[in-house]
Amino acid sequence: MTTKVLIMGIGTRGDVAPYAGLGVRLREAGHEVTIAAHEPYAELVTDAGLACVTLPGDPLTALTGRISISAFRDYSEQLVEGLAGLREREADVLLLGVAGAPACHVAEAMGVPSMGVHLQPVDPTGDFPPVMSLLRRSLGRWGNRRAARLAFEVPAAGPLLSGLGVRMRARLGLPPMTPRALYRRRESTRWPVFHGVSPLVLPRPADWRPGLEITGYWWPPRPRGWQPEPVLRDFLASGPAPVFVGFGSLAGTRAEQYTGLAVDALRRAGCAACCRLVCGGASPTTCWGSATCRTTGCSPGWPPSPTTAAVAPPEAGCGQGCPRWPCRSRTTSRSGRPG
Template identity: 80%
Template sequence: MRVVIIGVGTYGDVAPYTGLGARLREAGHEVTIAAHEPYAKLVTEGGLEHLPLPGDPLTALTGSLSISAFKEYGEQLVEGLAGIAERDADLLLLGVAGAPGLHVAEAMGVPSMGVHLQPIEPTGDFPPVLSLFQRSLGRWGNRRAARLAFESPVAGPVLVGLSTKMRAGLGLPPTTPRTLYRRRESMRWPVFHGVSPLVVPRPADWRPGLEITGYWWPLRPRGWQPDPVLRDFLASGPAPAFVGFGSLAGARAEEYTELAVRALRRAGLRGVLQTGLRGRMSDDVLGVGDVPHDWLFPRVTAVAHHCGGGTTGAGVRAGVPAVAVPVMNDQPFWASRLMALGVAPAAIPFRRLTPARLAAALSAAVTDPAYRQRAQALSARVSAEDGAAPVVEAVNRL
């Protein structure tokens, strides 16, 4: 089958689909990943076809979260997604942010399935993952709030307007978010979640067709080798701590880097930083660019990160303690899971991050052996899972 995976977002929203796409290719399918231009190399180095999507998600995320920046990005994105309807494809696999692909699949007359990296389906087990609600609203309240995010035009008027425009451009009749959601539920639209059920147990109140499969591990770039400077740094002393703040780090690289260096010195730790600046900061701190987390994380003593879903999974797989520094969106949810699993001390919301707080959390993660013991036990079980297999089986059945 000709499969198009729609991976909208930044690096962490695209990388897991390279691993999933490779498994589908091994099963005999033709795989294309639609992603923004900055992540083309990530896709093609995995031997998969890249379909460029217009717009820059980082601009929308760093534009002070303004409605105008978000709307401009959304308009570009919708135009790019609508263009997929002109391709020859037999199946669309949609990430959370690629949900408008449902309209594209309808226009093409082909099936679609969800391949989500966040558990956004309504449940009483936890509050909506992609909302401002970070505390439980009770089982009924949690479910109701999550469902409103799907059904209510008030929840996202900009998105609803873009969806209406998109359907008109595709020659589809107008509809409402509530109608779309009810249609999706009545047909038990399948959604596979690329996260371990050990990290997020499948909610018992989910309907059939919603599955948590296990992680889809990103591919390493073909022929990748570690920079000799990084390799020599790792070998030159005790295992360092890793500190990284994800795709947004480049916006204030100098400030974030200085904060991390001061924290590492207070904690008496060596460090590898992914905070936007590269090169030697001192004898015991090295700044790096993109380095495969599956190679780097097992070589460090702790991982302090923004709690993006992919970075969270990589840390779990590596079996090292975490320090959770969530920034936005789904990141507080993943931070809460790391704490609940006992592999991280109390999270530090990014807006409250200081060198002293980061140093204290790093020291706790490194010196308390219980964090490492629990992390290693969890890693052994998660690494044994095959998260891609259920998706491949579902595609083969089509």
């Protein structure tokens, strides 16, 4: 039986790319897949041969440069309108990422089920503090769980989510529901969430409830016909496996700063490195070597192999591109804390 699947690819390149990989696998299983994504990242979907519904806005404009509440507010308004417009589409199930969580209201308005396809482990656990926060250290098992739950119950703590659910429900003609009530419904129904993360990178927390699962990475499709430059292949063949460092879409405005940080850290560690500084930009930057750096273009779909270690921020397109080969991977939060 063919199921019409609508995936909410809300976010930047690192969020959309894994959903393109997931969508390809679902299509191969015989389902009809559409991904809703912001226009700058629609090509990731269409290049994979999947249908794409474009959404207005681009979260990257609100996430780069100086933090601006007005930029977050403008983006959230665009997101509400874009998601509300999906109500008229035909779908049997909606798959929601962390950033696409407000689309649960769209599924309710459509009268179809939804489930989570998360790229970050945001559900409460005592094993570590909330990964999408600035916390640098554990708060203890009770404190870790409570802090993560508050992120669900008090979303106004973040300007991007402030009042978003309220506006979504009003726009869709649904009765009001507080974030706390929504979270309790989510937990009482054991709303299923599958995490596109390797269990070798993140073992499933023992205190997670049933319905929260770690599935392994959803590999993005490799760009058609792309081949690495000979100089990169020569570098990989010239010595021990390097360390791979990726900074995600947010590095575009701080490439020089991040280059300096990465090179200094790798020099101190005495490591050879391949460092991709811009996963999502039009001209991604790659450097390698422990003492000197050279730059060239590098496809987001082709990190080096083999790799001894990988470091990446929470955007899964970067994190998922790293540990594809035998290596130990490490994902960091915005503050640099392992996550």
